[in-house]
Amino acid sequence: MPSANEQAALSRLFALFSNPTRLNLLVALRSAFRSEQPELCVCDLEAITGASQSLVSHQLGALREAGLVTSRRAGRLVYYRMTAAAIATLLDDALLAVRREAA
Amino acid sequence: MPSANEQAALSRLFALFSNPTRLNLLVALRSAFRSEQPELCVCDLEAITGASQSLVSHQLGALREAGLVTSRRAGRLVYYRMTAAAIATLLDDALLAVRREAA
DNA sequence: GCAATACATGAGCAATCCTTCATATGATGG
DNA sequence: CCATCATATGAAGGATTGCTCATGTATTGC
Numbered sequence: 241m242p243s244a245n246e247q248a249a250l251s252r253l254f255a256l257f258s259n260p261t262r263l264n265l266l267v268a269l270r271s272a273f274r275s276e277q278p279e280l281c282v283c284d285l286e287a288i289t290g291a292s293q294s295l296v297s298h299q300l301g302a303l304r305e306a307g308l309v310t311s312r313r314a315g316r317l318v319y320y321r322m323t324a325a326a327i328a329t330l331l332d333d334a335l336l337a338v339r340r341e342a343a
Numbered sequence: 344m345p346s347a348n349e350q351a352a353l354s355r356l357f358a359l360f361s362n363p364t365r366l367n368l369l370v371a372l373r374s375a376f377r378s379e380q381p382e383l384c385v386c387d388l389e390a391i392t393g394a395s396q397s398l399v400s401h402q403l404g405a406l407r408e409a410g411l412v413t414s415r416r417a418g419r420l421v422y423y424r425m426t427a428a429a430i431a432t433l434l435d436d437a438l439l440a441v442r443r444e445a446a
Numbered sequence: 447g448c449a450a451t452a453c454a455t456g457a458g459c460a461a462t463c464c465t466t467c468a469t470a471t472g473a474t475g476g
Numbered sequence: 477c478c479a480t481c482a483t484a485t486g487a488a489g490g491a492t493t494g495c496t497c498a499t500g501t502a503t504t505g506c
Contacts, residue, residue: 257361259354294453294498299494316503329436337427338353339349362464403483
């Protein structure tokens with residue numbers, strides 16, 4: 241029985257996950273997070289998702305504002321990474337749930 | 344690395360979870376699902392969530408259409424229940440993730 | 447300094463969503 | 477049957493969202 245605040249936080253989190261572009265970014269950052277190269281630059285994310293530079297930047301901004309990712313500038317490049325392992329595992333759990341349903 | 348289909352299914356699922364009213368319904372149905380009384384009628388859900396009859400019915404319709412809940416009529420009442428344990432556990436996982444972040 | 451590269455940001459439009467109001471359907475009791 | 481209760485559904489308006497286009501800012505190489 242989550243509190244009202246927790247439910248509000250949950251729905252905000254789910255709203256961030258519900259956009260295909262953002263989800264795509266999160267999925268990419270999740271797998272980076274698990275490798276020896278835990279961050280990706282905007283141009284990488286652009287290539288991976290196939291979305292426009294502006295769109296990627298906008299959605300990364302949303303994720304950053306929500307605290308799900310952080311950014312670090314290195315020269316002209318800006319590298320993003322997931323802030324929390326909890327988010328990465330949540331994505332895994334959700335994927336498992338979807339696969340269970342599909343089966 | 345989820346497939347494109349899986350990602351689409353994921354984002355649809357998250358979209359359903361992102362609305363506070365629907366999330367509230369799901370949370371209520373989740374705890375019912377775990378008790379000896381796994382279903383709740385619309386009027387119960389109305390009382391629990393505090394939302395209007397029409398709104399509750401609309402959102403239950405959305406959840407039903409997505410296959411997350413099923414309904415059963417008993418006289419004038421209609422009882423709803425979660426279809427999948429996977430969804431219940433996903434809600435638990437998400438709540439844990441949010442609590443981890445808040446801490 | 448200037449051009450070019452990488453990224454961020456703001457405005458704006460189309461589309462979707464959320465909720466309400468009104469009304470319809472289904473079931474029961476008298 | 478008729479009134480009533482429980483739920484479903486449709487239309488409609490306002491708000492929110494998603495994306496694009498245009499432009500701004502930061503950094504580097506020359």
